Structure formats: C-alpha cells, structure tokens
Amino acid sequence: MRILVVSDIHANITALEAVIEDAGDFDATWCLGDLVGYGPDPNECVERIRDLPNLICLVGNHDHAALGLIPLSRFNQDAQAAVVWTKKNLKASNKDYLQSLPASFSTDSFTLAHGSPREPIWEYVFDTHVADRSFEAFNTNYCLVGHSHLPLAFHRSESEESSTPMIVREGEIISLDPRMILNPGSVGQPRDLDPRASYCILNLDDLKWEAHRASYDVTIVQLRILQAGLPERQATRLVAGW
Numbered sequence: 001m002r003i004l005v006v007s008d009i010h011a012n013i014t015a016l017e018a019v020i021e022d023a024g025d026f027d028a029t030w031c032l033g034d035l036v037g038y039g040p041d042p043n044e045c046v047e048r049i050r051d052l053p054n055l056i057c058l059v060g061n062h063d064h065a066a067l068g069l070i071p072l073s074r075f076n077q078d079a080q081a082a083v084v085w086t087k088k089n090l091k092a093s094n095k096d097y098l099q100s101l102p103a104s105f106s107t108d109s110f111t112l113a114h115g116s117p118r119e120p121i122w123e124y125v126f127d128t129h130v131a132d133r134s135f136e137a138f139n140t141n142y143c144l145v146g147h148s149h150l151p152l153a154f155h156r157s158e159s160e161e162s163s164t165p166m167i168v169r170e171g172e173i174i175s176l177d178p179r180m181i182l183n184p185g186s187v188g189q190p191r192d193l194d195p196r197a198s199y200c201i202l203n204l205d206d207l208k209w210e211a212h213r214a215s216y217d218v219t220i221v222q223l224r225i226l227q228a229g230l231p232e233r234q235a236t237r238l239v240a241g242w
Contacts, residue, residue: 003202005184007032007114007146009049010062011039011086012188012238015197016048018216019187023201028054030202032146032184033114035098036090037062038082038234039188040224046094059101060114060147061121066090067099070121078231085230111138115147124148131163131181132156141178144202150192151185151200151211168211170194176207184211189234195241 004026009016029052036042037060049057064070065083072080090098103120104113116123116130117138125131125145131154134143156163156179163181168174174182185198192198196213203210222235 001028001204002026003028003030003204004052005030005032005144005200005202006187007184008034008060008149008186008188009036009039009045010034010186010188011036011042011045012197012221013039013041013044013048014216014221015188015214016045018214019197019199019212020048020052022197022212022214023199026053026201029056030112030144031055031057032112032144033058033060033101034062034146035060036066036086038079038230039221040228040230042066042086042090043094045188046090046097050097056105056112057101058105058112058114059098059103059121062086063098063101064121067095074122078233081231082234085228089228106138106140109141111140111143113143113145116145117143122147125152125154125181125183126150128154128163128165131165134181135163135179141180142176143179143181145181145183146186148183149186149190150183151198152183153209154181155179168200168209170211170213172211174209174211176209182209189238190241193241195239 113120151168153166154163184200201210225235
C-alpha cells in the first residue's frame with residue numbers, strides 16, 4: 001500500500017498538482033496540515049485535498065488562524081497579512097471542512113501530528129532536544145509531523161536515551177526502524193533552500209519512506225501572490241526555498 005504523505009501546502013495549488021502528478025499511483029493520502037496560509041489558492045487546495053483517495057487530513061496552525069482560533073499576535077507581520085487575506089477569501093464550506101479536522105490521529109503503528117505529538121498545532125521538531133521530549137509523547141513505532149517545512153527524520157530505539165537526527169535527501173529510501181519521527185517537508189513553501197515541492201511516499205508493505213521533490217512553475221505562483229495583494233516577501237521566498 002502506497003501512501004502519499006504531504007504537509008504545509010500553504011495555498012499553493014500549482015505545487016500540490018505537481019506533487020500529485022509526480023507521485024504516480026497511490027492508495028491513500030495522509031496530509032499533516034496547513035492547507036492554507038501564505039499562498040493565493042486556499043480554496044483550490046482545500047478542495048483538491050478533499051478529493052484525494054482514502055484521506056486522513058489534520059489541521060495546522062495556519063488553518064486554525066484562518067478560522068480565528070489563533071490570535072494574529074502569534075504570527076509575524078507578513079503572516080498576519082496572509083491570515084487576514086485568507087479569512088476574507090476562504091469559502092464557508094472550506095472553513096467548515098478545516099473546522100472538522102483533528103489536530104492529531106493515530107493508527108496501530110503511526111501517530112500523525114502537524115507540529116509535534118506533545119503540541120500538535122504549534123511545536124516545531126527541529127532538533128534532538130525537542131525530538132527527545134516528543135518521543136515520550138507517543139506510543140506507536142512512528143510519528144509523522146510537518147510544520148518545520150524541512151524533510152527530516154529522528155531515530156531513537158528503545159535502548160537509547162537520546163535521538164539521532166537524519167537529513168532526508170531527494171531520492172533517499174529509508175527503511176523504517178522503531179522508533180522514528182519523520183517529516184515529509186513542505187509542498188507549498190519549502191525552507192531547505194530547494195524551491196521544489198517536497199513530499200514522501202510511505203510504503204506500508206515493506207515499511208519504506210521515500211523522499212521526493214517535484215518541480216513546478218514558481219513564477220506563475222508568484223504572479224498570483226502579487227495579484228492577490230499578498231506580501232511580496234511570500235513571492236520572493238519561493239524562488240530560493242526559504
């Protein structure tokens with residue numbers, strides 16, 4: 001069973017469509033949140049995600065902000081402007097959908113959270129310090145997170161006291177070994193200095209984690225950002241992937 005794992009789409013429908021095409025055939029979709037925010041296509045992204053097969057979808061902090069559940073003061077000035085724009089332009093039906101999404105989800109082997117298993121909406125799992133605390137917060141063999149916009153992994157076996165970080169590169173296939181925290185990176189706004197959309201394929205049959213990148217036309221997304229009146233910085237950052 002091949003599962004498309006995506007996160008942090010951030011209202012970038014062009015990047016999302018590139019990922020779906022690049023992924024080929026898949027049996028299910030796990031989306032780790034932040035469908036909206038920053039980008040110009042919130043409705044298109046919510047509606048496209050909803051159409052994907054056997055979907056499990058979480059809510060992220062920018063999704064919560066678009067629903068008025070997080071104060072604007074938690075965001076920087078550009079992000080605040082994007083939140084205000086998104087709240088104004090998001091259809092009522094898509095707001096209702098985001099409102100319905102859980103902050104975390106668990107199967108027998110996997111825990112899913114946008115931020116971390118300790119704080120599903122907001123905490124970043126950037127380093128071993130946070131990763132070690134996160135390992136104490138879930139009981140499954142694996143935890144999938146987003147939020148940082150970085151394709152990363154952390155491993156800590158039952159016999160170890162601290163976790164080992166792993167940088168996950170394009171084309172790399174990781175054999176999953178209990179216990180691990182894995183991040184597929186960002187579809188719509190990568191921050192690892194690679195502008196291509198980042199995603200992963202999880203193969204449940206042999207427990208393989210496959211890291212992928214999908215190229216897309218950044219220029220047309222930049223144009224839509226500017227035409228929408230969103231902050232120029234959100235357009236310029238897409239080129240360099242930061």
